[in-house]
Amino acid sequence: xxxxxxxxxxxxxxxxxxxxxxxxxxxxxxxxxxxxxxxxxxxxxxxxxxxxxxxxxxxxxxxxxxxxxxxxxxxxxxxxxxxxxxxxxxxxxxxxxxxxxxxxxxxxxxxxxxxxxxxxxxxxxxxxxxxxxxxxxxxxxxxxxxxxxxxxxxxxxxxxxxxxxxxxxxxxxxxxxxxxxxxxxxxxxxxxxxxxxxxxxxxxxxxxxxxxxxxxxxxxxxxxxxxxxxxxxxxxxxxxxxxxxxxxxxxxxxxxxxxxxxxxxxxxxxxxxx
Numbered sequence: 001x002x003x004x005x006x007x008x009x010x011x012x013x014x015x016x017x018x019x020x021x022x023x024x025x026x027x028x029x030x031x032x033x034x035x036x037x038x039x040x041x042x043x044x045x046x047x048x049x050x051x052x053x054x055x056x057x058x059x060x061x062x063x064x065x066x067x068x069x070x071x072x073x074x075x076x077x078x079x080x081x082x083x084x085x086x087x088x089x090x091x092x093x094x095x096x097x098x099x100x101x102x103x104x105x106x107x108x109x110x111x112x113x114x115x116x117x118x119x120x121x122x123x124x125x126x127x128x129x130x131x132x133x134x135x136x137x138x139x140x141x142x143x144x145x146x147x148x149x150x151x152x153x154x155x156x157x158x159x160x161x162x163x164x165x166x167x168x169x170x171x172x173x174x175x176x177x178x179x180x181x182x183x184x185x186x187x188x189x190x191x192x193x194x195x196x197x198x199x200x201x202x203x204x205x206x207x208x209x210x211x212x213x214x215x216x217x218x219x220x221x222x223x224x225x226x227x228x229x230x231x232x233x234x235x236x237x238x239x240x241x242x243x244x245x246x247x248x249x250x251x252x253x254x255x256x257x258x259x260x261x262x263x264x265x266x267x268x269x270x271x272x273x274x
Contacts, residue, residue, distance in 0.1 A: 005099060005107035013081055013111050017074055021122050024070045028126035031063050035130070067126055071119045078112035079177040083195070086267065087185040101267035105260070109174050116170045161245035168252045175259035176202050182266040202255075209251055213244050 085094050086104065094104065128136075152159040176199060184195025 002099075002103045002107060005103055006110055009081070009107050009111040010114075013078065013115065016077065017115055017118075020070055020073060021118065024066055024122055024126060025129070027066055028063060028129040031059055032129050034059060063126070063130065067123050070122065074115050074119050075112075075173065075177070078108070078115065078174070079181055082108050082112075082178055083181045083185075087181065087191070087271075095267075095271065101264050104267070105178060105263055109171075109178070112174050112177075113170050116173070158241050158245060161242065161249060164249050165245060165252070168249065168256065171256050172252050172259075175256050175263070179259040179262045179266075182263045186266065186270060202259075206251075206255070210248070213247055 084090055085108070180195045180199035180202065183198040184191045184193075187194035
């Protein structure tokens, strides 16, 4: 049943998100054509013509805005679908299906997770469409990635912790969104405002914890190790960044679990469709 739920959610959410992301890639292609016709990126950005410089700057800003808006729209739309399917009139149908709240959360969360990954791919592809050439890929694969890999091997613990942090990021984003919507549904009125307020509250708590982390693990150690950089950066990561990343990942996992079980509890025990 979980597979059927996911398939239905994926088709429903993709009906809108596929055209949106297709439009983003099309805009990137049109932007690249403008740069090719205009003589190249460097020529247009360094042109002495004020009008051309202005148009080029507006185009670059517009593309950045389009990419950012597409990512935000994906995130908000996945939350909107969760709210609409579970806590509005559609919830009467959704919650009478022979499925558990956990299966509903998983199916919707997995679809949202995959679209967040697609966002990253679309942003990367759009950036490549706009600026990539043979020299760009030569530098990227010939020097940048090998240097990053070599640095990662010198700080293996930090590299693993950073990879785990990146892996956890979409899960905390999705579960925060879902639990905020669930808590907002408990408000007798202004449910959307309640959801927004809850989300802001959770975000602020995360930021406060991050600041406390820096105070406890960071400030004293940084003063000792930063003067030795960049030569001794493995020691810097071991002293400063590893403890911060360990605590941050543990806190993120706890937040994911709390948000997950909070959402499940509200859907099971406190469901309010009024």
